[in-house]
Amino acid sequence: MNDNNFILKAENLHKSYRMGRTQVSVLKGLDLAVKKGEFLAIVGASGSGKSTLLHILGALDRPDKGVVSFKGQNLQQLTNNKLNKFRNAMVGFVFQFYHLLDELNVLENVFLPAMAGKSVLGWITSRAEAKKRAKDLLTQFGLADRVNHKPYQLSGGERQRTAIARALMNQPELLLADEPTGNLDSATGNGILDVFEKLNNNGQTIVMVTHDERIAQRAQRIITLTDGQII
Amino acid sequence: MYKAILAIRYLFKRRISHFSLVAVALCVFVVLVVMTVLSGLTSQFKNNAHLSVGDCIISTKSLVGFAYYEQFLEILDNEKIVEAASPVIKNYAIVKSVTTSSAVPYIERTLKIAGIDPVSHSRVTGFADWLHYNKTDTAKAFEPVYDTNLPGCVMGVGFLFDRDSDGNYLIPEQIPQFEIDVTSFPLTAKGALAKAGTGVVNTKTFAFTDCAQSRISADWQTIYLPFKEAQLLCGMAGAEKRVNAIHIKFKPGVDLPTGCETINALWQNFVTKKAEAAHANLLRKVKVQNWKIYSREMVAVAETQQTMMIFCFAMIGIITVFIVFVVFYMIVCHKTKDIGILKSIGVSNANIKALFLSFAFLVAACGSVIGTLAGWKFLVHINQIEDWLFEHFGFQLFDRTMYAIGDIPNTIDLKVLAGIISVAFLACLAGAFIPSRQAAKLEPVDTLQVNQL
Numbered sequence: 001m002n003d004n005n006f007i008l009k010a011e012n013l014h015k016s017y018r019m020g021r022t023q024v025s026v027l028k029g030l031d032l033a034v035k036k037g038e039f040l041a042i043v044g045a046s047g048s049g050k051s052t053l054l055h056i057l058g059a060l061d062r063p064d065k066g067v068v069s070f071k072g073q074n075l076q077q078l079t080n081n082k083l084n085k086f087r088n089a090m091v092g093f094v095f096q097f098y099h100l101l102d103e104l105n106v107l108e109n110v111f112l113p114a115m116a117g118k119s120v121l122g123w124i125t126s127r128a129e130a131k132k133r134a135k136d137l138l139t140q141f142g143l144a145d146r147v148n149h150k151p152y153q154l155s156g157g158e159r160q161r162t163a164i165a166r167a168l169m170n171q172p173e174l175l176l177a178d179e180p181t182g183n184l185d186s187a188t189g190n191g192i193l194d195v196f197e198k199l200n201n202n203g204q205t206i207v208m209v210t211h212d213e214r215i216a217q218r219a220q221r222i223i224t225l226t227d228g229q230i231i
Numbered sequence: 232m233y234k235a236i237l238a239i240r241y242l243f244k245r246r247i248s249h250f251s252l253v254a255v256a257l258c259v260f261v262v263l264v265v266m267t268v269l270s271g272l273t274s275q276f277k278n279n280a281h282l283s284v285g286d287c288i289i290s291t292k293s294l295v296g297f298a299y300y301e302q303f304l305e306i307l308d309n310e311k312i313v314e315a316a317s318p319v320i321k322n323y324a325i326v327k328s329v330t331t332s333s334a335v336p337y338i339e340r341t342l343k344i345a346g347i348d349p350v351s352h353s354r355v356t357g358f359a360d361w362l363h364y365n366k367t368d369t370a371k372a373f374e375p376v377y378d379t380n381l382p383g384c385v386m387g388v389g390f391l392f393d394r395d396s397d398g399n400y401l402i403p404e405q406i407p408q409f410e411i412d413v414t415s416f417p418l419t420a421k422g423a424l425a426k427a428g429t430g431v432v433n434t435k436t437f438a439f440t441d442c443a444q445s446r447i448s449a450d451w452q453t454i455y456l457p458f459k460e461a462q463l464l465c466g467m468a469g470a471e472k473r474v475n476a477i478h479i480k481f482k483p484g485v486d487l488p489t490g491c492e493t494i495n496a497l498w499q500n501f502v503t504k505k506a507e508a509a510h511a512n513l514l515r516k517v518k519v520q521n522w523k524i525y526s527r528e529m530v531a532v533a534e535t536q537q538t539m540m541i542f543c544f545a546m547i548g549i550i551t552v553f554i555v556f557v558v559f560y561m562i563v564c565h566k567t568k569d570i571g572i573l574k575s576i577g578v579s580n581a582n583i584k585a586l587f588l589s590f591a592f593l594v595a596a597c598g599s600v601i602g603t604l605a606g607w608k609f610l611v612h613i614n615q616i617e618d619w620l621f622e623h624f625g626f627q628l629f630d631r632t633m634y635a636i637g638d639i640p641n642t643i644d645l646k647v648l649a650g651i652i653s654v655a656f657l658a659c660l661a662g663a664f665i666p667s668r669q670a671a672k673l674e675p676v677d678t679l680q681v682n683q684l
Contacts, residue, residue: 087574
């Protein structure tokens with residue numbers, strides 16, 4: 001297949017952690033390629049290294065060895081400044097525990113990435129547009145009446161949908177989700193997966209890690225991570 | 232923009248932030264109040280010390296004094312920087328009541344003599360303002376109203392009258408009529424007792440004519456006598472009349488050091504010209520000093536207090552830094568998740584640091600405003616508060632029967648305020664610096680707890 005079809009590629013990834021006196025290898029020469037517009041599920045048991053892999057793919061962490069390239073650009077070669085811009089514009093993260101900022105309301109949480117990516121002057125000129133997009137996203141996810149609520153006033157499903165809206169705020173090419181339904185009941189979790197499917201149908205590339213095979217079934221492709229390698 | 236929003240939210244939504252705010256506000260409040268009061272007292276004290284001696288003093292520590300002062304006064308008369316000059320006799324005397332008045336206690340004590348011409352001395356010092364009965368006509372300061380046969384004397388108010396709780400001396404409306412004997416030891420120009428082997432001392436009776444309140448130690452130690460009477464009493468009215476000091480006031484706008492240097496040059500020139508004159512050695516013992524150096528024994532106490540005060544406030548500043556450091560450290564510990572979230576959406580380390588430093592800046596700004604307003608409000612009412620405390624609990628911050636002050640000084644010096652606020656900002660930024668750096672260094676994977684395998 002032509003390389004241009006892949007939005008994200010990981011080659012020979014190694015990552016280990018020191019736990020006390022022992023060095024634990026998490027990823028052992030892992031190779032992975034994600035196609036543009038793909039909905040990929042990475043399945044693995046707890047401790048198999050799937051979250052570590054996800055964060056390396058999203059440039060939140062660095063591999064000990066190996067290369068991660070996004071649209072042909074080696075992420076290890078990017079400066080910190082460019083990595084920040086990459087995380088701001090190219091990737092959206094959805095976490096198991098939502099990770100919303102308690103001090104901000106729902107709307108502010110959603111447009112935070114837009115605000116973070118701009119200078120004060122840039123934000124002043126684009127504020128109205130950003131707020132509109134944030135409101136549109138919240139409306140799309142059924143949260144139009146929750147814009148002024150604080151995260152603690154929302155249910156788990158609402159918080160996760162807010163987190164997804166935030167992840168999509170800057171229209172990233174890649175959405176990375178770490179156990180997005182792990183903290184939700186099955187009905188609410190299915191609702192979140194519906195959202196993912198809908199996004200994917202609209203061309204959004206999604207990489208989701210989960211330990212639950214049934215949830216992974218909702219993705220187009222499933223890979224299993226065992227002992228630091230894809231089998 | 233998000234930094235400002237988050238910093239404001241951290242400040243107002245997090246209870247722990249309120250502690251740092253209160254700490255800063257309290258420090259600003261305490262320092263402002265104490266600095267204002269003590270600086271006010273110190274500057275009042277310095278001002279009183281200045282007013283008591285004039286700008287420049289030509290003096291000798293020797294009780295013998297120095298001669299040819301009249302010739303030097305003529306030189307000073309022609310000097311354009313000199314506003315006025317006053318020769319002064321300074322000595323010690325035993326003062327004893329001859330007749331008494333019910334308004335004043337019996338007096339028998341050693342006091343300092345200051346022999347002055349009231350008019351010229353008032354032009355150099357604040358003497359006219361210190362008088363109680365002859366404020367408007369200083370020339371009559373030594374004119375008894377009831378017995379013209381005796382010369383008058385002005386006594387320091389402190390050893391004559393008691394004070395009320397407001398610090399005001401209980402001076403009778405009518406001039407108390409009493410006389411005192413002033414006994415001094417006249418000295419020759421060579422420093423020997425002028426009446427050795429005979430009477431030894433000079434004694435003269437004076438009628439009380441006024442009291443002087445200079446608000447310095449002179450109020451408890453000094454009796455002012457007519458210049459010529461004091462000169463006779465101290466044996467300084469011989470062939471070459473002598474004085475102990477010439478007090479000088481400069482014209483407005485004359486720089487103190489420059490003025491004193493000019494006077495010193497004139498004096499040294501005068502001493503050189505008089506090198507062959509009789510008792511020229513006395514002239515060489517004379518020093519020309521500005522009022523700060525001349526009064527350094529008094530001023531040094533105030534300046535030591537000021538230094539101590541600054542030291543204490545430096546301690547308070549360090550404590551503020553530590554409080555802010557602890558609070559910020561705790562905030563950073565509580566906010567690691569936020570830091571991870573911000574980094575996951577592309578916020579840089581520098582901006583994370585800037586966020587927490589903005590927060591520190593806000594704490595300093597709000598703390599300073601609150602502390603300043605509270606301090607200002609407290610200072611505006613400090614005298615009323617003290618009065619209320621005295622009325623209800625008998626408590627006085629400064630016991631007016633002991634301290635020569637009226638109202639507690641409460642005028643805020645804007646320079647002092649600017650200094651306090653600057654230190655508050657520096658303390659907050661210093662206290663927040665390490666936690667901010669620590670926050671910036673946090674790895675998102677650690678803060679989001681994604682290092683679980």
